[in-house]
Amino acid sequence: MNSSSGASAGSRAPLQGTRVVELGWAAAGPLVGTYLAMHGADVIHLESSTALDPFRSTYPPFKDNMPGPDRAAMFSFYNAGKRGVTLDLKQPAAVALALRLIAMADVVIESFPAGTLARRGLGLDVLRATRPELVILSSCNQGQTGPHAQHPGYGSQLTALAGFTQLLGDPERTPVILYGPYIDYIAVGYGVVAILAALDRRARTGEGCVIDLSQYEAGLQFMAPALLEYEANGTVPTRAGNRDRVAVPHGVYPTSEPDSWIALSVWDDAEWVRLREALGDPEWSRDADLAVADGRRGREPWIDERIAEWSRRQPRAGAVARLRSHGLRAAPVETVGELFDDPQLVHRRAWRTASHPVIGDVRLMAAPFLLSDADQGPDRPGPTLGRHTEEVFRGIVGLDADEYRALEAAGVFK
Amino acid sequence: MLGGLRVVEIPGNDIWGAAAVGHCGRILADLGADVVKAEPPAGDPVRSVPPFVGERADPDRGLLWIALNANKRGVVLEPADEVARARLLSDADVVLQPTLVVDPAAADPRLILVTLTPYGTSGPLARTPASDLEVTASSGSLWLAGEPGGAPVRTTLPQSPFWTGMYAAAGALLAVIARRSTGRGQHVDVSGQQSMVTVHPPAAVFADVAREEHMRLGPNLLGRSIVGARFRNIWPCADGHVSFAIQGGPIGRHTGRMLAAWMVERGMDAPRLRAVDWETFDNRTLSQADVDLLEAEVGAFLNTLTKREFFEGVIVRNMLGYPVADAADIYADEQLLARAFWQDVSIDGTTLSFPGGFALFDGERPGIRRPPPTLGEHTAAVLNEVRSVPAGTARTR
Numbered sequence: 001m002n003s004s005s006g007a008s009a010g011s012r013a014p015l016q017g018t019r020v021v022e023l024g025w026a027a028a029g030p031l032v033g034t035y036l037a038m039h040g041a042d043v044i045h046l047e048s049s050t051a052l053d054p055f056r057s058t059y060p061p062f063k064d065n066m067p068g069p070d071r072a073a074m075f076s077f078y079n080a081g082k083r084g085v086t087l088d089l090k091q092p093a094a095v096a097l098a099l100r101l102i103a104m105a106d107v108v109i110e111s112f113p114a115g116t117l118a119r120r121g122l123g124l125d126v127l128r129a130t131r132p133e134l135v136i137l138s139s140c141n142q143g144q145t146g147p148h149a150q151h152p153g154y155g156s157q158l159t160a161l162a163g164f165t166q167l168l169g170d171p172e173r174t175p176v177i178l179y180g181p182y183i184d185y186i187a188v189g190y191g192v193v194a195i196l197a198a199l200d201r202r203a204r205t206g207e208g209c210v211i212d213l214s215q216y217e218a219g220l221q222f223m224a225p226a227l228l229e230y231e232a233n234g235t236v237p238t239r240a241g242n243r244d245r246v247a248v249p250h251g252v253y254p255t256s257e258p259d260s261w262i263a264l265s266v267w268d269d270a271e272w273v274r275l276r277e278a279l280g281d282p283e284w285s286r287d288a289d290l291a292v293a294d295g296r297r298g299r300e301p302w303i304d305e306r307i308a309e310w311s312r313r314q315p316r317a318g319a320v321a322r323l324r325s326h327g328l329r330a331a332p333v334e335t336v337g338e339l340f341d342d343p344q345l346v347h348r349r350a351w352r353t354a355s356h357p358v359i360g361d362v363r364l365m366a367a368p369f370l371l372s373d374a375d376q377g378p379d380r381p382g383p384t385l386g387r388h389t390e391e392v393f394r395g396i397v398g399l400d401a402d403e404y405r406a407l408e409a410a411g412v413f414k
Numbered sequence: 415m416l417g418g419l420r421v422v423e424i425p426g427n428d429i430w431g432a433a434a435v436g437h438c439g440r441i442l443a444d445l446g447a448d449v450v451k452a453e454p455p456a457g458d459p460v461r462s463v464p465p466f467v468g469e470r471a472d473p474d475r476g477l478l479w480i481a482l483n484a485n486k487r488g489v490v491l492e493p494a495d496e497v498a499r500a501r502l503l504s505d506a507d508v509v510l511q512p513t514l515v516v517d518p519a520a521a522d523p524r525l526i527l528v529t530l531t532p533y534g535t536s537g538p539l540a541r542t543p544a545s546d547l548e549v550t551a552s553s554g555s556l557w558l559a560g561e562p563g564g565a566p567v568r569t570t571l572p573q574s575p576f577w578t579g580m581y582a583a584a585g586a587l588l589a590v591i592a593r594r595s596t597g598r599g600q601h602v603d604v605s606g607q608q609s610m611v612t613v614h615p616p617a618a619v620f621a622d623v624a625r626e627e628h629m630r631l632g633p634n635l636l637g638r639s640i641v642g643a644r645f646r647n648i649w650p651c652a653d654g655h656v657s658f659a660i661q662g663g664p665i666g667r668h669t670g671r672m673l674a675a676w677m678v679e680r681g682m683d684a685p686r687l688r689a690v691d692w693e694t695f696d697n698r699t700l701s702q703a704d705v706d707l708l709e710a711e712v713g714a715f716l717n718t719l720t721k722r723e724f725f726e727g728v729i730v731r732n733m734l735g736y737p738v739a740d741a742a743d744i745y746a747d748e749q750l751l752a753r754a755f756w757q758d759v760s761i762d763g764t765t766l767s768f769p770g771g772f773a774l775f776d777g778e779r780p781g782i783r784r785p786p787p788t789l790g791e792h793t794a795a796v797l798n799e800v801r802s803v804p805a806g807t808a809r810t811r
Binding site for chain 1: 415416417418419429441445462463464465467468469477478480481482518533534536537538539542543544545547548549550551552553554555556557558559560561565566567568569570571572573576577578580581582583584585587588589590591592594596598600601602603604605607608609611612613614615616617618619620621622623624626627628629630631632633634635637638639640647648649650655656657658659661662663665666698728729732734735736737738739740741742743744745747748749750752753755764766767768769770772773774775776777
């Protein structure tokens with residue numbers, strides 16, 4: 001254990017003994033299970049080779065750039081710490097087996113478009129009849145009800161529907177994208193919170209819970225102040241580059257290195273004085289108008305240019321160190337590749353390396369919170385296709401060898 | 415859901431930390447915890463953040479303050495009143511704090527202490543100050559947004575306090591669950607930087623496995639191609655912008671086929687889109703030149719549609735794509751109205767339609783039970799409650 005984790009000998013994972021069955025693909029459902037697996041839950045990811053997860057089939061990167069379900073790094077990353085089984089749910093025998101597994105579970109996570117599982121004979125009524133104390137999370141684009149419930153969607157575009165894209169970029173230009181399916185990860189976090197709250201209630205009352213999580217509505221939680229601004233004042237908030245309502249200056253500045261930037265913000269007039277000191281008290285900064293925030297706000301583009309004249313002469317690390325040594329808020333704009341060696345993230349064990357049987361060594365992402373008295377993963381990559389099918393259906397569900405082989409021959413485990 | 419869980423929030427004196435703590439508390443409060451914010455006499459610093467209801471600066475009218483602090487009670491603790499502070503903390507299951515105000519080593523062993531800081535409470539940046547901009551810069555997510563060649567850009571509505579607060583709520587609940595079997599509380603050390611690292615996993619996977627560094631490309635998507643092509647995802651339309659991309663997989667191919675048909679319906683010429691065999695279309699192997707030719711037709715068509723026409727069109731055709739919505743569009747969205755997402759809340763004499771709870775639990779959406787507290791609104795009531803609990807009484811939860 002690294003010194004940053006205070007977990008003591010004899011700690012255990014909070015969800016040890018909790019079994020989760022997960023049906024879903026891509027990011028928004030499966031990553032919920034990954035966070036539970038990181039904290040000790042036995043998460044069984046149920047999929048089928050007859051309808052592959054796009055993260056196995058469509059989305060790069062693949063090992064050596066050659067597509068293949070077990071060569072897909074995205075699947076491995078998003079399903080770390082789980083066991084994987086295959087079942088062809090178009091077959092009634094497979095549905096019966098899925099229900100036998102679910103009858104032994106505490107949590108079911110599903111993230112197909114509303115109604116998909118019901119058509120397979122795994123609707124909520126069936127699941128609850130099988131095991132009333134189940135905690136069931138249904139996570140989909142727009143929620144289980146309403147006129148758009150059936151609409152398929154990807155997180156990268158739902159991010160636009162929920163208003164985030166409108167708030168990103170130069171006000172005079174086309175907005176830019178928030179990288180990836182940004183809103184999916186908001187829904188993932190809220191999905192984890194919802195399941196944990198329901199498990200806590202179940203421990204106190206014995207009651208199960210059905211959770212209907214609309215990824216859209218979850219995302220709008222992070223938009224609440226902008227929504228309320230429109231509601232209260234009739235103002236439609238829009239993107240403002242790197243400007244801030246309070247801090248001034250507040251920007252991203254170039255350094256002496258190619259495509260290399262620093263972030264810097266000044267939150268009050270005392271910090272402005274410290275910025276002047278850090279920059280060597282240049283002539284332009286002594287203007288009395290700039291001593292107060294309102295004065296600086298009126299000339300913000302001009303101030304930004306002056307700061308950039310200074311920053312362009314500094315290497316990134318030197319600029320940040322100097323600004324921080326004056327107690328200012330400043331940081332390098334790190335590339336994603338740099339994050340693996342970022343000393344602070346290394347200290348917190350934000351990345352874990354694990355060996356994938358096909359892809360080789362891969363990095364997995366830990367939770368952004370450290371628990372002082374609990375074990376935390378992840379410690380293994382996502383499963384290869386069908387890796388644990390026999391182990392789970394014989395070891396947990398209790399099929400004997402002959403039953404298993406007969407079902408396998410009938411194509412149930414595809 | 416969390417009935418009986420007692421949470422105390424310490425906002426501190428920094429906007430970023432107070433916002434992250436506030437969002438975590440708001441989530442727990444929505445789920446039914448009894449959340450008490452313990453403010454200094456000057457108030458939570460988030461109270462001073464603009465904009466304000468009616469553009470009137472007032473500690474109870476800030477919209478960030480309002481968004482983060484519904485469903486809580488508030489007390490004011492005088493710095494000198496150690497007794498009141500100790501009483502309040504001794505009655506809590508969970509304490510949320512933006513710095514190590516309460517030392518984990520000295521805390522009651524049953525207490526769950528959650529500390530939300532920009533970088534974490536230990537390590538080389540443990541005491542380094544940061545706001546949303548620097549936290550985002552340190553996480554790789556700032557790097558990934560903006561125009562190529564221009565400066566990286568952040569979301570105008572600060573996002574990192576929301577992310578950090580959300581993960582803190584997850585960590586707090588894991589500690590609540592663990593305490594049931596161990597009898598012990600623990601310290602939950604939440605990092606803003608690390609929270610923002612979680613918002614772009616594909617870029618990390620590309621960097622790790624393909625040794626490929628993704629970067630900002632304006633409105634274009636990376637990560638769909640094995641030959642390095644980019645696909646445009648944000649397009650000008652008649653009255654704003656829409657989000658649409660040429661995609662693969664069954665739904666992506668359906669989307670392309672429907673778009674080509676839609677263009678023909680509207681009398682637009684689309685020779686290249688019509689020539690695509692959507693049964694076998696594979697976006698992963700398209701060259702950039704092929705993508706550019708297809709996108710020229712897509713762009714010309716999308717430019718003729720309003721956001722609303724586009725939205726209605728993708729819904730009826732079951733296509734992928736959405737408008738780039740603003741706050742006005744979101745309040746008008748029929749899906750949110752049908753799911754009773756909004757809830758009227760009276761704030762300082764103004765009724766606001768508030769975004770509702772983040773999920774439905776057994777068909778019910780957690781509601782706004784009370785508006786945010788005015789400064790010190792519940793000081794007497796809360797301190798009387800905690801004083802009435804004899805010292806050393808076992809917690810019932």
